[in-house]
Amino acid sequence: MKRKLHHIVLLSLALLLGVSCLLFEDKPLAVDGNLTIRLQFSAPSEEDSSLSVPVAGLDVLIYTRDYNIPELEAVTDSAGSVCFEGLPYAHYNVESHAVFRPNSYTEIEMVGAKSLILTVDSIGTDSVYSDTVMLEKSKRGLKINEVYTSGPPNNIFYFYDQFFELYNGLSERIYLDGMIFLRLRSSALDADTLSVTYIYQFPGTPGTGRQYPLEPGAFAVLAGNAFDHNLIGPIRGKTVDLSHADWEFYNMIEAGAYDNPNVPNLTSNNGRVSQASKVDFMVGLTGDGLALCDGTDYDQTDGIDCRTVIDCVEYSSSPDHIKEVPTALDASYGGVGQLKYAGQSLERIRPGFDTNNSAIDFVIISKPTPGYHHE
Amino acid sequence: MNKKTIASLLLLAAFSFAAAFENSLIRLPQFQDKTEEPLSAYALTGNPAAALCPENVQILRLGTAFSTLGYRRAYDPAATRLYRADFTTLRRIDDRSFFSTNISYDEYRQRDIFASMEKDFYDDYFSMIDSTVGNTAYYGPRLQILYNIRLTEKLFFGVEADYGVERSLKDTFPQTITIMRNSHYRAGFDYRGKRATLGVFGRYYDDQTHYEAVKQYSEVETKTYYGYNVYYNELATSTAKKRRTRNGLEYGGHAGFGSGTPVSVDISVSGLHRISRADLLRGSYTRERGLWQRQGVHLNGNLNWYPEEGPAAVRVYADYLAFEDWGKSMISNALVIENEEIRSRFGAMLVYRPSLAQQAYAGAEGGTVSYDYREYVFPFADVRGGFEWKFYAGAGIYLGAKTRTTFSLGYEKEIPRFYWNTTDFENIDVIINLEQLFSFGYINLSFEYISKKPANDLRTVESVAFGVSIRRK
Incomplete structure (x- = not known):
């Protein structure tokens, strides 16, 4: 009996030692904060x-x-x-x-x-x-200055108040005639052309048109739907009034599409750019790619030539996001940590600040600022 | 053995101010307990082999405890409520063995918790918060079983298991669900010789906690603290899940001399280790956030002079606990937290027993504490120490042939840990019990009041507990 007990005690001790070796770890040598x-x-x-x-x-x-x-x-x-x-x-x-x-x-x-x-x-x-x-x-020029896509605070999945803001950082007037605004699809990181999901175009002739100017230091708001979104009950007072936007996206083949007659349109299916999509220009709430191009290449069937790109932005809320836009146009992506349905927006640190690296250029702001820059 | 006192003390232990379910690694003996005779080795160490069963007992207890935290830290609740029902049996199987079971059900409510997803934010170095203020209710059953057998004439073996499951729901947006599974397993041997007793024991501790915060409309914006001052911004998601895993070991031995004689001595020593891991679950991926380890040593002992003749008795006791923690960030793989704590106390209690029916006691204890807590991500240090003391007194008297009352008073200075804005607390506790004998058994009513007052603030922490227990004759 005594012998058995000795065995039990020894076995217990061995078990304790074994478990402690398996359970515990060594203290790290490197100290954080140094x-x-x-x-x-x-x-x-x-x-x-x-x-x-x-x-x-x-x-x-x-x-x-x-x-x-x-x-x-x-x-x-x-x-x-x-x-x-x-x-x-x-x-x-x-x-x-x-x-x-x-x-x-x-x-x-x-x-x-x-x-x-x-x-x-x-x-x-x-x-x-x-x-x-x-x-x-500093590379001053026409830039996509703000990207508001994530939706206002709401529980009805409302995100139709999306808008994009352009900023003219040049010292002279610029003309938007014929330029195209793209929602991008995934492209190779060293690609020469951009794959496109949506393509919308400003009216006028690319390069030579002089009908739609943007003054130096001025902002232009491109609204998904140019109306006062605060009129919608559940989000009253939580979002933006886009009824005075400078431009509105309008899909000519979208049944019953909203069109503010007082706001000029960027359109698809206008004879030059065309697409099969029958919905409005809508982008991912917290992740997508956008590009503004001069419009000299508007045939998206073989991709849009990267040399025509004026500015390009990729954003994603996920730090593990796999990049989808060529690095020559945007070295990284902004918006990491952005919340859906919290009224947050992405804006450049300073108006037009551009290093071709959206992780650095853009900051998450707590509310959208259409037509002006955050403080 | 005075059964009434046992019942009273069990009841008080059950409804003490501590949170309901937590199963702590460190077991601090209550030297004020069981004043009528020397403390057993089981009371000092928890070694199930040293447990005693003088007679069969069945106790049903119901109780509630309310506390209001006028003075609180950022992530403490404003108030808590505890409801508990438990049933304990202690039954002898034969002349060699006995078992004890305890089944309890707790409901523990915390009101107005700012942001914390944790049950006790200050119990973990890698706690998580979200963006809410709300109330949480924790509820669940717990089962404890102890079995003790005499293997030979002088050698005893004991095993104890404790298992509990607890759930909670925070009634806020985002809603936070918590599921906790907490268990420990303890085994030991106890050799009871004529002149000396000798015991060894080991304990394995396992705690699995799963938190899940679910969005209502905006995404859940969570932050993981690295210590208590710096947090890491987690990615916003529709659901935020955290898993906390704790495993620990405690092992030690104890020796006693002069057991059953007027002068007896008990000493015990134990070592403790625990590892705690905090992981964030995002989709199907697990993101390790941090782990921290605690290891330490715990020594205690008491010297009893309980003469069979004469009304006076004396208990002298000492307790020493030292442990150190280190925490590692699993993001940077570097050391982010270190903490070292040392507590020692020395006390003496004089018991006056003029008759079998009446007794009174008074005692005092004092000791030093030192805390050295450091965070490295953004430098922060809290180094403090000092002298803690406590005076206490109590009495038990028969009011009639079948009615007995006990009461105790305590006055204490406590140096708290992880309270940055105060140096010490002044604590007052009052305990009153009333026990009545009926034909079926005893009914005990208890009342406990604790007040904690910080040194430099008028706000206090108040706690009141009420309980009723029925013990079969």
């Missing part, structure tokens, strides 16, 4: 564009949307470098924006931005990360 990011800011040399020179006195902003930690700002030193210490491993966006005056009569606006994915897996246990950010001269 990350140092060193960035070198350079710009192309005025004398030789193949060379770069450090940029001193540049305001740099770094932030993460992963955690509720404050944004950090710093100024580059004389060597053009800046250092942020005591950061957690996370996804960061780096932004810098400056206006330089090489002489009394010249102003150069420069922007620099980068997206950094920093985890122990990506940089190892080395807690110092170094990188270079090249500043570019």
Whole structure:
């Protein structure tokens, strides 16, 4: 009996040790919050564009949307470098924006931005990360400035108040005549042409038309349905009045389609662009691709030539989204974390701010701002 | 053994201020219990082999406890209510073995919980919140079974199992459903010699909790905390699910000398380990968010002087608990939290027994605590320590031939953990029991009041509990 008991006790101890080895883990060596990011800011040399020179006195902003930690700002030193210490491993966006005056009569606006994915897996246990950010001269132009697609706060699945906002960042008037606005289908990331789901066109002649101007610094609102959506009971006071939109999407073969007679139309099936879809221009609530093209290539059967693209935006609420738009047009996608039916909208950080990287260019704002920019 | 006192104490334990269902890893012995005789090794350690069954007992208890948290932290409820019914039997099978069962059903309601999806936000370093304020009701049954057998003349073996399931629904948008399954299994040996007793025991602890928040119209916007100050923004989804898995081990031994004599000593030591994992479930994918481990050591002992002659008795006791936690982010695979806690207390109680029917006791205890809590994602540290003390007194008297009352008073200074805005609490507790003998058995009515007042705030935490128990004769 005693022998049996000894066996039971020994077996129990062995079992305890075995279970504890299986259950428990080793303490990690790397400590979060110790990350140092060193960035070198350079710009192309005025004398030789193949060379770069450090940029001193540049305001740099770094932030993460992963955690509720404050944004950090710093100024580059004389060597053009800046250092942020005591950061957690996370996804960061780096932004810098400056206006330089090489002489009394010249102003150069420069922007620099980068997206950094920093985890122990990506940089190892080395807690110092170094990188270079090249500043570019700001690309001013006609941009898709705001994308409101996610629907107002409601429980009736209402999302028909979608609109898109254009912004003319050029110093001169621009004409929208004949331009096309596209909802994109998935394309290869190195494709030369864009696959299209919907194609809608401004009236007028592409390139030479002068009927539909957009003044410098002006916004143009392209509404899915140009009426006051606040008139709908369940969403009263929660959404936008689009009755004064600048443009309205109108599908000529959509039965009973709403058409505000006071708002000019972007149309499909107008003789040049055509599509089989019998519904209005509607896009994914929290994920899709959009493009504004000059309209010189409007035959979507073989794809729209990427060289005609004026601006392109991809957005998705999912960080795991597989990119669908060629990287030459948009290096990433914006809108990660955007909520459906919460009245959120996507807008550029500053009017027309464009680095061809929507993850950096766009920010989620709590309510749509048709015809103006958020503060 | 004074059965009335047993019933009273069991009842009080059942309706104490603690939340209903949680099965904690660390077991702190109640040295004020059972003043009429030395505490058993089972009371000190929970070793089922050391449990005693002097006679068969059946107790039915019904009770409720209300608390109002005038002073509370961000994710504490404004008020709680606990309803409980339980039935306990202690029955001897033969002269070698006995078993005990306890079946209980709890309903625990929390009112006005701001955002937390957790039952106890401050019990986990990787807690999750959503965007709501609401009320939650937790309800479910629990079963405990203990079996003890004498293997040889001096060697006893015991096994104990505890299993419970609990569900909850938060009546807000998004609605949050919680399902908890909580169990522990304990086994041990106890050698009871003439001069000394010696025991070993082990315990396996398993806790599976599943949270699910379901959208009403807007998507569920959840955040996972890494500690108590920094959170990670989760992706908004139509349903947000979290799985918390906890597994733990406790193992130890105890020794006693002079059991059954006027002077006796008991000491015990145990080691404890627990791992807790928090995972987010999104669609068919599992996203690991964090894991944290706790390991520590727990020592306690008491010295009893209970002479057979004379009205006085003395109990001197000491308790030492030290553990450390570390938490790892499964997003960055780096250390994000460390916590170290040490508690030690030393106390003495004088018992005065002028007759079999009456007794009174008074005691005091004091000890040091130190907490060192650190978060690394965004640096935060809470390092505090100090001296805790408690004075208490109580008495039990017969009001008539069949009516007995007991009461106790306590006054305490407590240094709380994870309360950032106060240094200490001043606690007062009052317990009153009234027991009446009837032809079928005993009916006991109990009342308990606890007040906790923070050092620098006028708001308090108040708790009142009422209970009734019926014990068959």
